[in-house]
Amino acid sequence: MDKRRARAALAITAAIHLLHDGLSSFLYVLFPILQVEFTLSFAAIGFLRASFSGALALFQIPAGYLAERWGEARVLAAGTALTALGFLALGSVGGAATLLVMLVAAGLGSGTQHPLGASLVSRAYEGGPQRFALGIFNFSGDLGKICFPTCATFSFAWIGWRATTQGVGMLTAASAVAALAGLSWLSRTPAAPARTQPTSVGANSGWGIRDRRGFQMLAGIHGLDDGARTVFLTFLPFLLLGKGANMELTGLAFGLLLAGGAAGKFFCGLLAERLGVIRTVILTEAATAGGTLLLLALPLYPALLLLPVLGVVLNGTSSVLYGTVPDFVIPERRARAYGLFYTIGVGCGAAFPPLFGLLSDWTGVRIAFAVLAGVVALTIPLAGILRGSLQEKR
Numbered sequence: 001m002d003k004r005r006a007r008a009a010l011a012i013t014a015a016i017h018l019l020h021d022g023l024s025s026f027l028y029v030l031f032p033i034l035q036v037e038f039t040l041s042f043a044a045i046g047f048l049r050a051s052f053s054g055a056l057a058l059f060q061i062p063a064g065y066l067a068e069r070w071g072e073a074r075v076l077a078a079g080t081a082l083t084a085l086g087f088l089a090l091g092s093v094g095g096a097a098t099l100l101v102m103l104v105a106a107g108l109g110s111g112t113q114h115p116l117g118a119s120l121v122s123r124a125y126e127g128g129p130q131r132f133a134l135g136i137f138n139f140s141g142d143l144g145k146i147c148f149p150t151c152a153t154f155s156f157a158w159i160g161w162r163a164t165t166q167g168v169g170m171l172t173a174a175s176a177v178a179a180l181a182g183l184s185w186l187s188r189t190p191a192a193p194a195r196t197q198p199t200s201v202g203a204n205s206g207w208g209i210r211d212r213r214g215f216q217m218l219a220g221i222h223g224l225d226d227g228a229r230t231v232f233l234t235f236l237p238f239l240l241l242g243k244g245a246n247m248e249l250t251g252l253a254f255g256l257l258l259a260g261g262a263a264g265k266f267f268c269g270l271l272a273e274r275l276g277v278i279r280t281v282i283l284t285e286a287a288t289a290g291g292t293l294l295l296l297a298l299p300l301y302p303a304l305l306l307l308p309v310l311g312v313v314l315n316g317t318s319s320v321l322y323g324t325v326p327d328f329v330i331p332e333r334r335a336r337a338y339g340l341f342y343t344i345g346v347g348c349g350a351a352f353p354p355l356f357g358l359l360s361d362w363t364g365v366r367i368a369f370a371v372l373a374g375v376v377a378l379t380i381p382l383a384g385i386l387r388g389s390l391q392e393k394r
Contacts, residue, residue, distance in 0.1 A: 014140035022144030059111030064339030073183035079112025080176035088169030115338035131323030135269015142262035208333020214389025227348035260311025268316030
């Protein structure tokens with residue numbers, strides 16, 4: 001695929017990523033309204049969030065298998081359409097049980113976008129700046145996380161939550177149609193590369209992983225990174241409240257952190273193209289561990305100034321890791337392998353917060369953050385092992 005078509009593929013997948021990640025964050029501002037509307041407990045709200053996230057996580061690997069049969073474009077568009085139906089119906093639900101079903105449906109649909117979008121981008125930039133392109137792809141998701149909740153709060157006050165939810169459902173449905181049309185056109189163009197024929201034993205079955213040890217190290221770093229990031233975001237408000245912040249300052253802190261994180265997805269992908277994967281991972285993870293410890297030592301306002309910088313390294317490593325998956329997987333199995341890779345990350349992101357919650361109850365939030373810095377530091381020796389696998393390919 002030439003540069004113009006590669007940029008078009010990136011633009012389409014980035015727009016879908018922005019949409020799906022935005023919808024996921026949209027739920028955070030919708031849940032307080034649903035709590036009042038349906039008289040839900042906090043436990044019920046937590047279960048609803050888990051139902052969406054769990055469905056998303058569980059469908060990522062099946063999405064990769066389906067894409068091998070029907071193509072990434074069709075499955076991605078179908079998943080986006082399913083998410084659209086979930087949000088359209090969500091705007092007219094009359095009870096908690098129906099609400100749960102619609103969130104599961106929306107989560108299943110969103111499970112297609114991470115592995116298939118990343119697979120499409122990596123193929124479009126085969127032999128080119130894959131990590132930089134995947135950095136842009138991931139950066140778009142962070143833009144959605146910032147834009148959708150902000151716009152939703154104004155829309156709720158203007159037209160109500162039901163009309164707003166149905167509106168985003170219609171936007172999602174239109175995006176599914178546009179994505180299918182655009183990606184199908186790109187796949188039919190003469191410049192589109194033919195599928196690479198299997199080059200190794202087992203290419204038509206299994207995960208298509210050429211270097212199992214290298215992939216395991218990469219997935220291990222990803223799991224620790226994703227889990228640590230989720231813990232950091234979950235317990236940051238409690239750390240700041242302990243430093244004397246009020247809720248308004250806590251909201252500002254998240255804005256600063258997310259802004260830095262959005263920039264990190266973009267710039268760390270570019271940095272990896274210049275410094276290399278291993279150096280970038282070691283740099284970002286060491287800075288995350290050190291920045292977390294520094295955050296503990298600083299008073300409130302200096303800590304707020306640190307958050308945008310910390311957000312860059314906290315969020316930026318993921319772009320480097322996503323872009324390295326193709327180094328270990330044959331092209332025919334990329335969608336499947338990305339599904340496995342993302343599922344490992346989401347699984348750690350779901351498992352770590354309860355563990356660190358128990359640790360916080362036992363020792364306090366500050367000690368839990370110190371332990372978190374140590375967990376992040378564990379990625380550095382894993383990166384050293386990964387270095388050997390990457391060098392073997394040069």
